[in-house]
Amino acid sequence: MADTEETKALPLHTCHPDPLTSLTRTHALLHTCATLAVLHHRLRHLSPSLLHLPLLLSDLVLAFMWAFNQAFHARRVRRLTFPENLPRRGVRAHQWPSLDVFVCTADPRKEPPMGVVNTALSAMAFDYPAGKVNVYVSDDGGCRVTLLAFAEAARFARHWVPFCREVGVRERSPEAYFAAPRAHPNSVEIKAMYERMKEKVDRAMETGQEIAEMNGPDEHKTFSKWTADFTREDHPTVIQILLDSERDVDVVGHAMPSLIYVSREKRPCVHHHFKAGALNALTRVSATMTNAPIILTLDCDMNCNDPQAPQRALCHFLDPDAPPNLAYVQFPQHFRGMDENDIYGCEWKGPFQINPIGMDGLRGPDFEGTGCFFRRRALHREPLLLNSKERDRNIDASNLDMAHRVTRCTYENGTKWGATMGFRYGSLVEDYFTGYRLHCEGWVSVFCDPQPPAFVGDAPCNLQDSLIQCMRWSIGLLEVLFSKYNTIAFGVKNINLLMGMCYSHYAFWAFWSIPITTYAFLPQLALLIGVPMFPKDLFIFLRANGTIRRWWNNQRMWMIRGVTCFPLASIQFFFQNCGISGSTFNLTGKARHDDEQSDRYARGIFEFGTVSSPFFVSLATVAMINLVAFWVGLVRAVLEEGYFDSMFVQVVLCGFVVVNCWPVYEAMVVRKDGGRLPGEVKRVSFFMALVIFAIAYLVSSM
Numbered sequence: 158m159a160d161t162e163e164t165k166a167l168p169l170h171t172c173h174p175d176p177l178t179s180l181t182r183t184h185a186l187l188h189t190c191a192t193l194a195v196l197h198h199r200l201r202h203l204s205p206s207l208l209h210l211p212l213l214l215s216d217l218v219l220a221f222m223w224a225f226n227q228a229f230h231a232r233r234v235r236r237l238t239f240p241e242n243l244p245r246r247g248v249r250a251h252q253w254p255s256l257d258v259f260v261c262t263a264d265p266r267k268e269p270p271m272g273v274v275n276t277a278l279s280a281m282a283f284d285y286p287a288g289k290v291n292v293y294v295s296d297d298g299g300c301r302v303t304l305l306a307f308a309e310a311a312r313f314a315r316h317w318v319p320f321c322r323e324v325g326v327r328e329r330s331p332e333a334y335f336a337a338p339r340a341h342p343n344s345v346e347i348k349a350m351y352e353r354m355k356e357k358v359d360r361a362m363e364t365g366q367e368i369a370e371m372n373g374p375d376e377h378k379t380f381s382k383w384t385a386d387f388t389r390e391d392h393p394t395v396i397q398i399l400l401d402s403e404r405d406v407d408v409v410g411h412a413m414p415s416l417i418y419v420s421r422e423k424r425p426c427v428h429h430h431f432k433a434g435a436l437n438a439l440t441r442v443s444a445t446m447t448n449a450p451i452i453l454t455l456d457c458d459m460n461c462n463d464p465q466a467p468q469r470a471l472c473h474f475l476d477p478d479a480p481p482n483l484a485y486v487q488f489p490q491h492f493r494g495m496d497e498n499d500i501y502g503c504e505w506k507g508p509f510q511i512n513p514i515g516m517d518g519l520r521g522p523d524f525e526g527t528g529c530f531f532r533r534r535a536l537h538r539e540p541l542l543l544n545s546k547e548r549d550r551n552i553d554a555s556n557l558d559m560a561h562r563v564t565r566c567t568y569e570n571g572t573k574w575g576a577t578m579g580f581r582y583g584s585l586v587e588d589y590f591t592g593y594r595l596h597c598e599g600w601v602s603v604f605c606d607p608q609p610p611a612f613v614g615d616a617p618c619n620l621q622d623s624l625i626q627c628m629r630w631s632i633g634l635l636e637v638l639f640s641k642y643n644t645i646a647f648g649v650k651n652i653n654l655l656m657g658m659c660y661s662h663y664a665f666w667a668f669w670s671i672p673i674t675t676y677a678f679l680p681q682l683a684l685l686i687g688v689p690m691f692p693k694d695l696f697i698f699l700r701a702n703g704t705i706r707r708w709w710n711n712q713r714m715w716m717i718r719g720v721t722c723f724p725l726a727s728i729q730f731f732f733q734n735c736g737i738s739g740s741t742f743n744l745t746g747k748a749r750h751d752d753e754q755s756d757r758y759a760r761g762i763f764e765f766g767t768v769s770s771p772f773f774v775s776l777a778t779v780a781m782i783n784l785v786a787f788w789v790g791l792v793r794a795v796l797e798e799g800y801f802d803s804m805f806v807q808v809v810l811c812g813f814v815v816v817n818c819w820p821v822y823e824a825m826v827v828r829k830d831g832g833r834l835p836g837e838v839k840r841v842s843f844f845m846a847l848v849i850f851a852i853a854y855l856v857s858s859m
C-alpha cells in the first residue's frame with residue numbers, strides 16, 4: 158500500500174533519525190584523528206622494552222573497541238508506535254494474530270516459582286483477546302513445586318485477568334501491583350487470594366510438601382511422573398494443560414488464555430543446549446498445539462509493565478508496508494528494584510537501551526533474550542500466514558502425543574534445529590547469537606522502547622552474581638568470535654560493515670581485559686586514548702535517562718570487570734577449547750533473601766562477603782598495588798625534584814584507580830559487617846601483590 162492520506166494521518170508507527178547524528182559523526186572523525194596520532198607515536202617510539210608491548214597492544218584494543226563502537230552512532234533512530242490507530246485503520250481485535258508466549262525457568266532455588274508465576278500472569282493479562290493468548294512455561298528445573306504453583310496460578314488467573322481489565326491495572330504482575338502504594342479499593346479480596354497462593358507455594362518450596370488440591374485425574378496422572386528416580390537432569394517429558402482457551406472461562410464468563418506447563422525430557426548423555434534448547438522445544442510444542450504466528454519470549458525474571466506491548470508489536474507486524482523479512486520486534490530490558498545509584502552497573506544501559514537504537518537504524522537491534530516478539534516464520538523457516546483467524550489446531554489427545562514426541566531429548570538429532578532453525582546453539586549467549594545469525598540470513602528487526610517501559614525485570618543484586626553473569630556472557634561472545642560465524646569475516650560479509658562492527662564490539666568484549674589490566678598494573682603516560690571517551694560517554698548516558706552517579710558506577714564496574722570476569726572468561730574459554738572443561742550456563746540468582754544483605758544493597762554498599770571468589774582476589778590485588786603506587790608516587794613527588802613533571806599522568810591515573818577502588822579499601826580495612834572482604838581473600842591478594850611487586854622490581858633492575 159502506498160502512502161495514502163489516510164496512512165499518513167493515522168500512522169501505526171514512526172521513525173525519526175536522531176537529531177544529534179551529525180554532531181556524533183564530527184566527534185567520531187576528530188577522535189579517529191587523535192587515535193591514529195597516538196598509535197603513530199607508539200609505533201615510532203617502539204622500543205623492545207617489556208613494558209611497551211602490552212601498552213601498544215592495549216592501545217590497539219582500545220582503538221579497535223572505540224572504532225567498533227562508532228557503528229552504534231552512525232545512524233541512530235527513534236521510533237514511536239500508535240496502537241490506538243490499529244482499530245482506526247480497520248484492524249480490529251478479532252483480526253489480530255494469536256500470540257504464543259514462552260516463559261523460561263530453570264532452577265526453583267535461584268528463580269523462585271512465585272516469580273515465574275508472576276511473569277506468566279502478567280502476560281496472561283495482556284490487553285489482547287484472551288482466546289488468542291497462549292502461555293507456555295518451560296521448566297528446565299523439572300520441579301514439581303513449579304507445576305503446583307502453576308496449578309494454583311491457573312485458578313487465581315480466573316480472577317486476576319478480569320480484575321485487571323475491569324480496574325485498568327498497569328503492572329499486570331500481581332506482585333508488582335500489590336506492592337505499589339495505592340491499590341484499587343476493590344483489590345482487598347483479590348490481594349488476600351494472592352497472598353494465600355503465595356504462602357502455599359512458598360511453604361511447598363520450603364517443605365517440599367504437596368499443597369494444591371488437584372483438579373482432576375489428569376493432574377494426578379501428571380504428578381505420578383515424578384517417580385523416585387526423577388531428577389533435574391534425568392527425567393521424561395512432563396506436559397500439563399492447565400488452562401485451555403477453547404474450554405476455560407474466567408469468573409465473569411470470558412475466555413481465558415491457555416496455560417501450558419512443559420518440562421522437556423532430559424537425559425545426562427544428551428546435551429540440552431540450555432535456554433536455546435528449551436525455547437526450541439517450546440517452539441515445537443506450541444506448533445503442535447496453538448501454532449500462533451507471533452511468539453513472545455520472556456525470561457522468568459521479566460514482567461509485563463505495559464499491557465499494550467503486543468499491540469505495539471502488531472503496529473510493526475501488521476503494517477502493510479512492513480518489510481516481509483521482519484523477524485522480530487525487540488523491547489529493551491529495563492530493571493526494577495535496583496539501588497538508587499546502581500553500584501554494580503547491572504542496568505547495562507549501553508547494551509540494552511542505547512546501542513540497540515544505533516543498530517535499529519541499520520538492520521535492527523540484536524536479540525536480547527527476553528521481551529522479544531518473533532514471527533514464527535523466522536524460526537521455522539517455513540511459510541505461515543500471519544492472519545490466522547482461528548487457531549488451526551486443538552489441544553487434544555493426538556496433539557498431546559505429538560507434543561511429547563517433539564520434546565524427546567533425541568528429537569533434534571539429524572534435524573536443523575539449533576543450526577539453521579529456531580534458536581541457535583553453540584554459544585552461551587544464545588540471544589545474541591540467534592539475532593546475529595538471523596541478521597546474517599537477511600532478516601531485519603525493529604526496536605521498540607515505549608515510555609514507561611513495556612517489560613521490567615530483576616537484575617543481579619550482588620557483586621558475585623553480576624560478575625558471574627558477565628563472565629558467562631564473555632565466554633559466550635568468545636565462542637561466537639572464534640567460530641566460523643566470526644563477526645568480522647562472516648558478519649561483515651553477510652550483513653554489512655556497520656552491523657558487523659556492532660556485533661564485533663560485543664564479540665571482542667573480553668579483550669577489554671587487556672587495556673584495563675595493563676593500565677591497572679602498568680600505569681603509563683598513555684591513557685590518552687581512553688580518557689576522551691569519558692565525557693562523551695557520560696553525555697550519551699545522561700541522554701538515556703541516566704544519572705551521573707549511575708554513570709560513575711557504571712564505569713567503575715567496567716574497570717572491575719576488566720580485571721575480573723573478562724580475563725577469567727578468556728582463561729575459561731581457553732581451557733574449554735583445550736578440552737579441559739566444558740561451558741555451563743550459570744543461572745543468574747534472582748532470589749533476595751538475606752535481609753542484612755539486601756539492606757546493604759539498598760544503601761549502595763558493596764557485597765564481598767558472600768564467597769571467597771577469585772574475582773575478589775584479582776580486584777583486591779589491583780586495589781592494593783595502585784594504592785601503594787599512588788602513595789609512593791605522591792611522596793616521591795614531594796621529595797624528588799622533577800619527579801612530578803615526568804610522572805604526572807601516571808600519578809593521576811593511579812589516583813583515578815584508587816578513587817574507583819574506594820569500596821574495596823573500605824571492605825578490606827574499615828568494615829565490620831558480613832559483607833566485608835573475607836580474610837582469606839585479603840591474605841591471598843596481599844601475597845599476589847607482593848609477588849607482582851617483586852617481579853616488577855626484578856624486571857626494572859635488569
Ligand SMILES: O=c1ccn([C@@H]2O[C@H](COP(=O)(O)OP(=O)(O)O[C@H]3O[C@H](CO)[C@@H](O)[C@H](O)[C@H]3O)[C@@H](O)[C@H]2O)c(=O)[nH]1
Nearest residue numbers: 261262263297431432435456457525526527585586744745
Ligand atoms: O538451561 C537453562 C538455563 C537458563 N534458562 C533460562 O534462561 C533465562 C535467562 O537466564 P538468567 O540466569 O536470568 O540469565 P541473565 O544473565 O539474566 O540473562 C541474559 O543473558 C542470557 C544469555 O546468557 C539471555 O538468555 C537472557 O535473556 C538475558 O537476559 C532464565 O529465564 C532461565 O530460566 C533455561 O531455561 N534453561
Ligand SMILES: [Mn+2]
Nearest residue numbers: 456458615745
Ligand atoms: Mn535474567
